[in-house]
Amino acid sequence: MISYEVNVKTGDKKGAGTDANVQIVLTGASGQQTKSxxxxxxFTNNFERGxxxxxxxxxxxxxxxxxxxxxxxxxxxxxxxxYVETVEVINKxxxxxSVFPVLRWIRPNVDIIFERYDTFLPQxxxxxxxxxxxxxxxxxxxxxxHLPGLPAGVKTxxxxxxxxxxxxxxxxxxxxxxxxxxxxxxxFGTGSWETLDDLKGVYSKIFREPKGMEKWDDDLEFAWQRxxxxxxxLIKLCTEIPNKFGVTExxxxxxxxxxxxxxxxxxxxxxxxxLEIMVGISVIPDGVCPxxxxxxxVDSKGQLKPVAIQLFQEKGPDxxxxxxxxxxxxxxxxxxxxxxxxxxxxxPVTHLGMTHLVMEGIAVAMNRxxxxxxxxxxxxxxxxxxxxxxxxxxLEGIRAPGGWMDRTMVLGSKGAIELxxxxxxxxxxxxxxxxxxxxxERGLYSTDGKILPTFYQRDDSLQLYEVIRRYVSKYVxxxxxxxxxxxxxxxIQNFGxxxxxxxxxxxxxxxxxxxxxxxxxNDQIVxxxxxxxxxxxxxxxxxxxxxxxxxxxxxxxxxxxxxxPPKDKTPLTEKDIVASLxxxxxTLDTMxxxxxxxxxxxxxxxxxxxxxxxxxxxIKIVDEFREDLKTVSANIHKRNDPLVKKxxxxxxxxxxxxxxx
Numbered sequence: 130m131i132s133y134e135v136n137v138k139t140g141d142k143k144g145a146g147t148d149a150n151v152q153i154v155l156t157g158a159s160g161q162q163t164k165s166x167x168x169x170x171x172f173t174n175n176f177e178r179g180x181x182x183x184x185x186x187x188x189x190x191x192x193x194x195x196x197x198x199x200x201x202x203x204x205x206x207x208x209x210x211x212y213v214e215t216v217e218v219i220n221k222x223x224x225x226x227s228v229f230p231v232l233r234w235i236r237p238n239v240d241i242i243f244e245r246y247d248t249f250l251p252q253x254x255x256x257x258x259x260x261x262x263x264x265x266x267x268x269x270x271x272x273x274x275h276l277p278g279l280p281a282g283v284k285t286x287x288x289x290x291x292x293x294x295x296x297x298x299x300x301x302x303x304x305x306x307x308x309x310x311x312x313x314x315x316x317f318g319t320g321s322w323e324t325l326d327d328l329k330g331v332y333s334k335i336f337r338e339p340k341g342m343e344k345w346d347d348d349l350e351f352a353w354q355r356x357x358x359x360x361x362x363l364i365k366l367c368t369e370i371p372n373k374f375g376v377t378e379x380x381x382x383x384x385x386x387x388x389x390x391x392x393x394x395x396x397x398x399x400x401x402x403x404l405e406i407m408v409g410i411s412v413i414p415d416g417v418c419p420x421x422x423x424x425x426x427v428d429s430k431g432q433l434k435p436v437a438i439q440l441f442q443e444k445g446p447d448x449x450x451x452x453x454x455x456x457x458x459x460x461x462x463x464x465x466x467x468x469x470x471x472x473x474x475x476x477p478v479t480h481l482g483m484t485h486l487v488m489e490g491i492a493v494a495m496n497r498x499x500x501x502x503x504x505x506x507x508x509x510x511x512x513x514x515x516x517x518x519x520x521x522x523x524l525e526g527i528r529a530p531g532g533w534m535d536r537t538m539v540l541g542s543k544g545a546i547e548l549x550x551x552x553x554x555x556x557x558x559x560x561x562x563x564x565x566x567x568x569x570e571r572g573l574y575s576t577d578g579k580i581l582p583t584f585y586q587r588d589d590s591l592q593l594y595e596v597i598r599r600y601v602s603k604y605v606x607x608x609x610x611x612x613x614x615x616x617x618x619x620x621i622q623n624f625g626x627x628x629x630x631x632x633x634x635x636x637x638x639x640x641x642x643x644x645x646x647x648x649x650x651n652d653q654i655v656x657x658x659x660x661x662x663x664x665x666x667x668x669x670x671x672x673x674x675x676x677x678x679x680x681x682x683x684x685x686x687x688x689x690x691x692x693x694p695p696k697d698k699t700p701l702t703e704k705d706i707v708a709s710l711x712x713x714x715x716t717l718d719t720m721x722x723x724x725x726x727x728x729x730x731x732x733x734x735x736x737x738x739x740x741x742x743x744x745x746x747x748i749k750i751v752d753e754f755r756e757d758l759k760t761v762s763a764n765i766h767k768r769n770d771p772l773v774k775k776x777x778x779x780x781x782x783x784x785x786x787x788x789x790x
């Protein structure tokens with residue numbers, strides 16, 4: 130008799146554990162198989178969520194290296210559903226171990242068969258009927274939702290994707306639990322701020338001081354935020370001054386270090402941001418949101434500086450161009466009102482719309498079209514972890530009347546939803562999801578640092594994009610080594626079709642999918658998969674994790690200001706600045722939500738929570754990816770060492786795999 134050891138890992142998902150009776154059959158390469166064996170320890174609670182159970186049994190069949198398993202469960206007990214992560218089988222005689230990545234729910238009273246490594250293109254799967262039946266079930270679970278003005282999402286979140294802990298998203302609960310033994314509202318107080326020192330004094334009592342408090346009124350800091358802050362995708366190379374922007378040669382001459390306006394443009398030292406998209410967006414009662422234009426100049430030290438701000442689109446006597454030479458508090462007020470528009474765009478569009486919501490539709494399409502046995506499913510799944518429930522929580526928070534969006538942002542819930550639709554409707558996979566192309570479109574692509582030399586977010590992102598692209602290319606080329614394998618892959622072709630099909634026709638509605646989703650070359654699918662991984666990890670990290678340091682000190686980047694923007698250059702005072710700030714209650718809510726959003730979430734990039742890849746050839750590629758990420762990290766540290774102000778947001782060890790916060 131041959132002894133076999135079977136290690137079963139039940140998944141860590143809601144409802145994953147089972148009370149059912151479980152049987153297993155082992156099979157070999159030449160057709161030999163064991164008798165059906167029950168996996169059970171008497172008086173032991175087997176197959177609990179997240180648990181590994183070890184069983185041994187003996188059989189006459191000698192299978193030196195097990196090539197397949199057949200699992201079956203009944204419906205015994207109150208909780209018979211069962212999600213299996215992996216099954217490992219060891220022949221005690223030969224000592225050889227075989228791993229079966231199950232990673233799915235086991236249906237009752239049906240034999241479910243798994244081959245070693247479980248990695249097949251659909252045309253080569255030895256069990257096509259089982260695979261197709263499974264996909265049909267998943268298409269019922271993952272149905273598209275097409276809400277007006279929003280990217281495609283999921284209609285109902287499958288139970289096993291739901292989060293078990295919603296408490297950390299409860300704003301009021303966090304408000305009163307932030308410091309044990311202290312009542313924050315009493316520390317914070319109510320009403321308006323009296324002085325800036327009054328505001329600064331609360332941080333040591335409640336939270337750490339945000340980095341944005343250090344030099345919040347400094348021009349270099351203001352410009353740094355445009356390229357290394359939360360919203361780095363708005364700035365463009367300035368090739369001409371728009372007619373609507375009231376900038377003249379004479380007014381900005383003092384800030385161009387002796388250059389003329391045309392020379393600064395020719396030398397690629399002038400940059401512009403135009404937030405015209407903010408025109409016409411709803412705001413809360415008595416709220417004002419500018420739609421500004423801002424001009425920036427790179428000085429002889431390579432530093433970016435603001436040289437002009439116009440708060441609304443149409444130039445006129447009551448819409449002046451503010452300059453660094455204006456009275457100091459008047460110039461500061463103009464920068465703060467610019468920030469209101471920048472923050473109003475960042476939250477709904479840059480962060481939520483162009484990472485969370487766009488990726489949700491792609492995640493739904495993947496689950497509908499691609500089997501868990503597909504190598505592409507194993508490549509992409511770690512980067513969709515938790516995205517569906519996190520997005521649902523985020524959207525509920527935004528849409529809730531009187532919720533945190535209405536209390537802390539000038540757009541409120543209504544304006545935020547309007548802006549999400551307006552912004553994401555223009556998102557293109559082949560440009561906005563392709564970082565080098567996005568930079569080229571904005572005139573900012575540079576690998577030698579000659580254009581915007583302190584644009585560290587760009588430099589780090591380019592390194593990471595190339596590492597991810599190389600990883601994806603190796604992986605894709607491993608499984609699609611002939612053109613026929615790609616053209617005959619029905620699942621990947623269905624995936625491309627659903628991505629590019631308009632929402633009005635029941636699809637995902639993604640613009641810029643290569644060849645309209647009719648994939649004919651490896652380069653086309655490499656672009657798609659690189660976009661998914663890069664957006665879900667690098668892009669999201671860049672626009673998410675600096676939130677506390679940016680928003681927690683309101684003067685640094687206010688999301689809401691009281692009163693109206695200045696219409697002339699009358700000298701202002703610190704008292705005017707303080708009077709424009711949101712009240713204490715809104716400030717506290719801003720601090721709480723920024724703190725929550727800035728928290729770490731899943732494991733760092735390449736260190737996956739769930740291991741999907743077991744094919745030894747693919748494991749080698751994953752290992753090479755991890756080594757490449759270490760090289761990027763070393764490069765960033767080397768760059769940062771001599772810098773006084775370092776950019777560390779995109780260190781690979783700090784980037785989560787997925788949009789999970």
